[in-house]
Amino acid sequence: MADDTFSCQDSAVLTILKTSEEVNQLKDVDTILDKILYESRNFANADAGSIFLVEKDSLVFSYVQNDTFFKKETANAALYQNFGIPISEQSIVGYVAKTRQSLAIDDAYELDQTLPFAFNKSFDEKSGYRTISMLTIPLIAQESRLVGVMQLINAKNDMGKVVPFTEEAKTYIPLFCNNASVAVERGIMNRELILRMMQMAELRDPTETGAHVQRVGAYCAEVYGTWASRRGHSAKEIKRERDNLRLAAMMHDVGKVGIADAILKKPGKLTDEEFDNMKWHTVFGARLFKNQTSELDRMSMEIALCHHEKWKGRGYPSISNSEVWVEDTLMGAEPKNGEKIPLAARICAVADVYDALSSPRSYKDPFPDEKCLGILESDAGTHFDPEIVEIFFEIFDVIKAIRDKYKEAQKN
Numbered sequence: 001m002a003d004d005t006f007s008c009q010d011s012a013v014l015t016i017l018k019t020s021e022e023v024n025q026l027k028d029v030d031t032i033l034d035k036i037l038y039e040s041r042n043f044a045n046a047d048a049g050s051i052f053l054v055e056k057d058s059l060v061f062s063y064v065q066n067d068t069f070f071k072k073e074t075a076n077a078a079l080y081q082n083f084g085i086p087i088s089e090q091s092i093v094g095y096v097a098k099t100r101q102s103l104a105i106d107d108a109y110e111l112d113q114t115l116p117f118a119f120n121k122s123f124d125e126k127s128g129y130r131t132i133s134m135l136t137i138p139l140i141a142q143e144s145r146l147v148g149v150m151q152l153i154n155a156k157n158d159m160g161k162v163v164p165f166t167e168e169a170k171t172y173i174p175l176f177c178n179n180a181s182v183a184v185e186r187g188i189m190n191r192e193l194i195l196r197m198m199q200m201a202e203l204r205d206p207t208e209t210g211a212h213v214q215r216v217g218a219y220c221a222e223v224y225g226t227w228a229s230r231r232g233h234s235a236k237e238i239k240r241e242r243d244n245l246r247l248a249a250m251m252h253d254v255g256k257v258g259i260a261d262a263i264l265k266k267p268g269k270l271t272d273e274e275f276d277n278m279k280w281h282t283v284f285g286a287r288l289f290k291n292q293t294s295e296l297d298r299m300s301m302e303i304a305l306c307h308h309e310k311w312k313g314r315g316y317p318s319i320s321n322s323e324v325w326v327e328d329t330l331m332g333a334e335p336k337n338g339e340k341i342p343l344a345a346r347i348c349a350v351a352d353v354y355d356a357l358s359s360p361r362s363y364k365d366p367f368p369d370e371k372c373l374g375i376l377e378s379d380a381g382t383h384f385d386p387e388i389v390e391i392f393f394e395i396f397d398v399i400k401a402i403r404d405k406y407k408e409a410q411k412n
Contacts, residue, residue, distance in 0.1 A: 029062075052097075105136075259278060301324075311384055
């Protein structure tokens with residue numbers, strides 16, 4: 001019996017170590033949260049779960065999975081809900097954040113009335129879902145920093161019946177979370193570094209806001225997920241590519257830092273000469289990724305260089321990757337079209353144009369959805385990869401959820 005117990009413990013620890021290593025290879029915070037939540041649910045055989053991240057004195061909803069409601073590896077508008085919960089003892093997640101202690105509940109509807117926290121039934125009442133068992137765990141990174149809270153819901157036995165979380169789950173999942181919390185913090189820092197980089201670009205070009213690049217990054221990630229699912233790509237491959245694509249797409253216009261203010265900040269239409277100068281932002285952006293050390297660098301270069309290429313040609317800059325590094329390179333020397341344009345750049349082209357159309361600019365109000373989609377549809381097969389536009393339409397409920405989550409900050 002003792003040998004069996006040690007064998008189970010060894011297996012659990014090895015699983016934690018292997019999964020922690022996989023988590024540490026990821027870069028973007030959303031992909032990291034997806035991996036942590038999926039693996040924790042898998043270990044406990046939990047039907048659903050969510051993760052809240054700390055922002056100031058609140059827990060902000062950041063990720064959700066639910067096998068009852070959501071299909072795996074498909075675009076999901078629920079991921080982009082935008083709400084927060086105060087860090088206080090009144091809610092279950094707030095209580096766990098406050099005490100920094102894991103909390104297991106066998107039946108959410110049978111809580112002791114003398115407890116300081118209560119179960120919020122509103123989701124169950126709206127959806128018809130029935131929450132029973134819960135395991136809520138603080139995510140604590142280095143130097144005891146609270147990063148967030150993960151909540152797992154409805155553990156199931158081999159017969160599919162909802163049961164309390166096992167002692168094994170209550171012991172090993174917090175151990176995994178302790179390791180994974182460092183990766184979460186790193187993922188947050190990666191995104192913040194990119195946002196700071198784009199704030200530099202925003203100083204030059206007022207349209208390059210943090211909200212804009214987060215929307216474009218998220219649009220691209222969701223479109224790619226559907227594109228790859230259509231082709232039967234593995235979940236692991238999809239997550240790896242989404243991880244890079246979201247961050248790379250956020251840097252699509254980073255090369256604008258090399259364009260003169262007189263052009264970037266001009267309120268009216270550019271002259272032909274000014275527009276020719278503006279085109280160089282694609283080359284300047286690509287050159288930032290000359291010393292490539294990762295797949296993210298390669299994809300960032302391709303998106304920066306090619307997101308203004310067109311499906312039928314006549315886009316820009318139309319130069320080869322090797323020509324990027326030549327100082328006197330000529331635009332248009334190597335026209336790109338169709339699938340010669342990297343997939344990531346074809347996706348970013350649709351996302352970037354849609355966001356420009358649907359966002360306010362100094363020279364226009366945001367276009368209504370019908371007009372935005374009409375333009376994308378009319379340009380499918382000429383400017384845009386027609387399948388990417390088709391997917392964009394297919395997941396438009398998710399696109400709207402992303403747009404609503406990453407709204408422009410109100411300026412005084």
